[in-house]
């Protein structure tokens with residue numbers, strides 16, 4: 001129930017290619033909630049959380065982008081020292097690897113929100129829940 | 145069960161075939177020298193006399209014939225026989241200006257018919273067969289070539305010519321057509337039409353198709369065979385040599401058998417023009433050794449392929465040519481290696497999710513050639529991970545290395561960024577100043 005849809009967009013490493021994608025989303029009235037970039041010498045992947053994933057996918061596809069959606073988890077980091085480390089330790093103990101993580105760009109009113117892509121989303125969700133880590137549902141994310 | 149029309153020739157001992165070729169080659173060289181000014185002038189210029197050509201090993205001393213020679217000497221310049229002995233003209237319209245024509249004596253028609261009879265028999269057609277010819281009839285050799293062969297073996301021939309798919313399918317169903325002669329793309333279209341029109345395939349009696357006149361792939365073969373429920377055989381031919389049936393596949397589907405008692409195939413390096421041994425890739429060159437109307441010495445097809453002389457499982461000993469791999473016109477020489485865009489394309493379509501849109505960029509840095517292949521990223525191959533895309537890049541690079549023999553830099557680009565064009569796409573940018 002805490003699965004949140006993330007949008008991944010293929011980008012060439014060219015000046016302005018990211019801006020062109022985010023501008024397209026903005027012009028469609030979609031809010032950009034979180035964003036991270038992974039890149040190599042000649043290409044990159046932009047990962048985004050937007051206010052309406054399905055609309056985002058169809059608009060990007062219509063403009064010729066290669067896009068896919070991925071399930072991620074959005075966790076509230078406990079408001080104490082080493083809050084993030086605590087989450088990572090929990091996952092590590094259960095042999096769940098974190099492929100990447102990044103944070104929200106907006107101030108959400110929650111504690112720091114971290115987006116996790118893990119090797120086993122279903123199990124990670126259970127374990128974090130059992131350890132009292134608060135997570136956001138898609139519905140909550142949509143109303144941010 | 146493998147039927148063979150002329151086992152005496154098609155399964156002849158290789159030494160015997162070569163003996164026959166040597167003898168016929170001597171005759172045709174003398175015949176051309178005596179009768180065709182262009183050949184006499186070219187041989188004189190090279191200092192080659194007809195008597196210098198003793199065996200097929202001596203072919204390399206003979207001048208080549210190019211398609212442009214046929215165009216430049218249009219209409220009768222290369223005819224060796226007297227006009228009164230020419231009984232047929234076939235040709236191709238050509239996209240620019242003058243057509244290319246070939247003149248046939250009755251002897252030449254008989255040879256061509258024999259070659260096509262062998263071709264159809266290799267697909268197990270016989271007098272009980274019903275052969276539907278959907279190649280066009282006219283100057284183009286497809287229709288009449290298939291028709292003559294079909295008549296020769298005593299099959300029931302349906303000369304449909306091309307077009308009117310609904311009528312083709314109606315005849316196929318009602319007449320109980322067993323064998324089909326058409327282009328591979330039309331076979332595919334027929335198969336798709338059968339599916340779309342909801343024709344019950346069990347009402348069809350199709351067994352085999354003889355598909356040629358354009359390049360096609362193994363993927364297309366699989367699709368045609370499953371759509372039509374037939375064995376789809378590749379056939380090869382060209383008007384300059386005779387027409388369809390110059391070479392043909394048997395049901396082993398292991399390359400096309402060349403009718404070596406009538407033509408001698410050679411493979412040359414298109415850059416150096418030197419002959420290459422069997423098993424090596426290069427340009428296909430034909431010399432006709434029995435034609436009398438308009439024989440050809442070392443006609444350059446500009447088709448790239450490989451020849452094999454091992455005996456086929458069907459029992460035939462005549463040389464086999466592999467499926468065509470492209471045209472010399474597209475060939476690039478990179479770091480001394482002959483590279484054909486069609487080979488690169490075949491590698492790309494074999495990688496999951498890769499679109500057939502690509503761009504080759506050849507450059508020279510620090511006196512070393514480099515090849516960059518730009519590939520569009522499709523939804524199918526795109527995963528959320530960098531590692532996934534890197535793996536695909538690696539897979540493409542490794543396959544290119546093993547098939548083409550050179551190292552290439554693979555660049556992933558956004559979809560629809562490689563220009564599309566009607567017809568022949570511009571897929572190569574050569575930045576080298578040679």
Ligand SMILES: [Zn+2]
Pocket residue numbers: 393394395396401456457458459460
């Ligand atoms: Zn065979």
